[in-house]
Amino acid sequence: MTAPLLTRVARLPFASGFEPAQLRRLCATGRSAAYRPGERIFTEGGAADRFWLIENGRVALDLRVPGRGDQVIETLATGAVLGWSWLHPPYRWQFGCETRGPVDTVMFDAAAVRELCDADPAFGYAMLRRFVPVITGRLHATRLRLLDLYAAPAAKARP
């Protein structure tokens, strides 16, 4: 991957609507990070000290269940934001994450981004406006899955 980091980040949906100066400041806290297939990116309960924009590939969020191993909750693919536990104390990952094949990302230093947010409320608000849709989108998806839409309908209601 040879394009400058700023150019690569600007191509991702997350960057849409950022002012160029804000994006430059954000990218100053980031660097490229590539992962091998099956590599664990973070572990449940670990320090949430970074977040990622997935440029290519797919990762699985998982939860360790006694007797059942790591249960996959959801997968995230190209263009997705990975990680928001860095946004709020206690800055610990609520889930684990492992790659599903080779994954290219831009990885950001969470502490540095929090400092930027604290120092510049406009920047902090811009970040919030990008993270809130990510969070609500995942919440909506989770609620949809709670409905178990593909389950067999009640027999009495079906011919």
Place this chain on the structure above:
Amino acid sequence: MSTSLASRVTGAELPLPYRVIARHADTDDTVTLELAYETAPLPAFAPGQFAMLTAYGIGEVPISLSGLPAPHETARRLTHTLRAVGAVTRALHAAGPGTVIGVRGPFGTTWDVPSAAGHDVVVVAGGIGLAPVRPIVQAVLAERDRYGEVVLLVGARTPADLLYRDDLDRWAAAGVQVGVTVDRPAEGWNGHVGVVPALVASARFRPGRSVGFVCGPEVMMRFTARALTDRGVPASRVRVSLERNMRCGAGWCGHCQLGPLLLCRDGPVVDYARAEPLLDVREL
């Protein structure tokens, strides 16, 4: 049979006998039946249309066309995929080769696949909703040069509930962007986990030059249609397949009414610009 009655027996009013010539078990509760006519063929079905299938002595159910005949096969063979969820569908599910069942049809509106020529084709299916859209993919691949990118996104409850796995592999090998996701992964599943509307965001297509075809549970269709329109696909170019209580198939009985639409006649395929306000109406 009197002349007047015989003239009315077009296959719309009375079921014509069709024999099951092949039965393929897709999953534990879902089968695909290949049917051949016994006495006279029904008019040709188009993708999106449905038949009323009769299990004699038990009842009748609406089932969409789920496959196009191969070029060397007679066009009058019918393919229907059904899930055993009630008395009639359980009887049809159990129908082996040689069984005679009744068929009325074709009924309803079509996906109008040819109108998508020159556009990217984005097909999104949830659960058994893959069955009614399967003929879209077959029709597009039969005239591949007429269409742009072809995207097929499929959601299922578990990997074991996925229909047409061989087709999915074959279509992917033919250049279709196939994305499959499940709600509940099983051991060894290495694909996507999550809801199918979430796959829309990362699929490659030109929103302003795309036609969307969506079929599945109604809530899934609402969220998928929103995901497509959020990407920029005009609501008038997103088609959904709606289902209510189809009975007569001809718009006479009113059982399938949804607002101003009688879905057996004005549907099942409706563009989302027309369908969206109706999907928010509470049922009695």
